[in-house]
Amino acid sequence: MMLNTLTPQPEDKILALMALYRDDPRDTKIDLGVGVYKDATGHTPIMRAIKAAEKQLWEAETTKSYTALSGDPAFGAAMKTMVLADSVDHARVGAIATPGGTGAIRQAFELMKLANRHGTVWTSNPTWPNHLSILKFMGLANKEYAYFDAATCTVDFDAMMASLKDVKAGDMVLLHGCCHNPTGANLTLDQYGLVADLILEKGAIALVDIAYQGFGDGLEEDAAATRLLATKLPEMLIAASCSKNFGIYRERTGCLMAMSETADNTPVTQGTLNFLNRQNYSFPPDHGARLVTMILGDATLKADWMAELEEVRLGMLGLRTQLADELRQQTNSDRFDFVAQHRGMFSRIGASPEEVLKIREEFGIYMVGDSRLNIAGLNAQTVPLLAHAVAKICR
Incomplete structure (x- = not known):
């Protein structure tokens, strides 16, 4: 028998985190774990082009x-x-x-x-x-x-x-x-x-x-x-x-x-x-x-694609700046200013696995255990919530 010899494979941590998020009944939960771009409504849109x-x-x-x-x-x-x-x-x-x-x-x-x-x-x-x-x-x-x-x-x-x-x-x-x-x-x-x-x-x-x-x-x-x-x-x-x-x-x-x-x-x-x-x-x-x-x-399609891509990029940069400013205000320090300097969808904010777990349990904010968070999972309204949670837990 071949299939009887198989053993369980290691679970993908990010996919496991997605399952935990889905099962969380809190209306205020925030998903910053999955590495997919989302707009301000939490939707991954199809680009116009x-x-x-x-x-x-x-x-x-x-x-x-x-x-x-x-x-x-x-x-x-x-x-x-x-x-x-x-x-x-x-x-x-x-x-x-x-x-x-x-x-x-x-x-x-x-x-x-x-x-x-x-x-x-x-x-x-x-x-x-x-x-x-x-x-x-x-x-x-x-x-x-x-x-x-x-x-x-x-x-x-x-x-x-x-x-x-x-x-x-x-x-x-x-x-x-x-x-x-x-x-x-x-x-x-x-x-x-x-x-x-x-x-x-x-x-x-x-x-x-x-x-x-x-x-x-x-x-x-x-x-x-x-x-x-x-x-x-x-x-x-x-x-x-x-x-x-x-x-x-x-x-x-x-x-x-x-x-x-x-x-x-x-x-x-x-x-x-x-x-x-x-x-x-x-x-x-x-x-x-x-x-x-x-x-x-196609010049027309390419121009529209590039314009929308630039909107996406600038939106994430705006969220980075807002988050860095909120963290500076709520922690009364510049220790998180690096968030504004990082680029792309992700940042590691330097929280320990224990702190990441506390943020998830107390505030319903889901990020990967190494403190990687998806900036695109935020919006202008949720940035202050994340900053408050980080300021309270990561002392």
């Missing part, structure tokens, strides 16, 4: 046949332009459509396993928990590099560089392209440059996870670090997600890009990417990718 593109697609689409193992090549081309612009010759970059950014990460690790199964994947401490879960499941070696100073809630760059001195040739260094998840604390562009120099010196390869382009400082600004790395490194992998900036979470739309040293290497790289898609899920999903391609290729 997505709606318009879907209408056009419904009227024009004539087949649901497969595209290609890599997905529609036009999607890969559009993503190269959005993420890399003209920082590198696109002929050097292979690309495949994937089921979301998670699929892109998984395929990047699969590529690592093919190229150097004995290499180590270096991840920031902390990083998105699913990075670690996938690496463990795949049996790839993983080491953490220092990143976040829990006392100041900022990047400890000196400690990070000291950690990365142990990187070996053939290792992979996973970097967050912008809006670090879960901390919200980002490297400066100069610091990215120094990390690139170290990766080059060590003979390692960078994997950039860019899941929130447009959520931090702007669509172009958030891609600046990835583009800088592309100009300095001979090879690089980029896992990009369209879930957040296009709001198409359930369409599972991602892209893995692999930049080779020269265009002569691209056919083998592209063929290998195609092979990995074939082994894992054959042809990737197309609906979301096609909508993204349509929007990025």
Whole structure:
């Protein structure tokens, strides 16, 4: 008997938190745990440009046949332009459509396993928990590099560089392209440059996870670090997600890009990417990718998408500023001013797991045990409630 030998798998902490929130009967409860963008009403809307593109697609689409193992090549081309612009010759970059950014990460690790199964994947401490879960499941070696100073809630760059001195040739260094998840604390562009120099010196390869382009400082600004790395490194992998900036979470739309040293290497790289898609899920999903391609290729749709994306970004920045101001007022200190400096949907506010539990039990405010909270889960009315709870519990 095979199924009788199975043992329970570790429960995903965020999914478990979602279940606790659903079962909480309090009308005043606030969900800051799940990593999904929400507007001021708590709804995840469909973006205007997505709606318009879907209408056009419904009227024009004539087949649901497969595209290609890599997905529609036009999607890969559009993503190269959005993420890399003209920082590198696109002929050097292979690309495949994937089921979301998670699929892109998984395929990047699969590529690592093919190229150097004995290499180590270096991840920031902390990083998105699913990075670690996938690496463990795949049996790839993983080491953490220092990143976040829990006392100041900022990047400890000196400690990070000291950690990365142990990187070996053939290792992979996973970097967050912008809006670090879960901390919200980002490297400066100069610091990215120094990390690139170290990766080059060590003979390692960078994997950039860019899941929130447009959520931090702007669509172009958030891609600046990835583009800088592309100009300095001979090879690089980029896992990009369209879930957040296009709001198409359930369409599972991602892209893995692999930049080779020269265009002569691209056919083998592209063929290998195609092979990995074939082994894992054959042809990737197309609906979301096609909508993204349509929007990025149409001036009117793109302009409307960029305008709405900017509204989303500025809204989150406004909530950050409001929260930092409220916390300063209610704690009579500047210890939480970092919230306004962080970028993206998340911040770690430095509460202990015990304090996070008390905030949940006493105030019905749900955040991840490491004190990661989703800024987009707030609105102007709930910010003071969170600030009061934090001020009371986190002394």
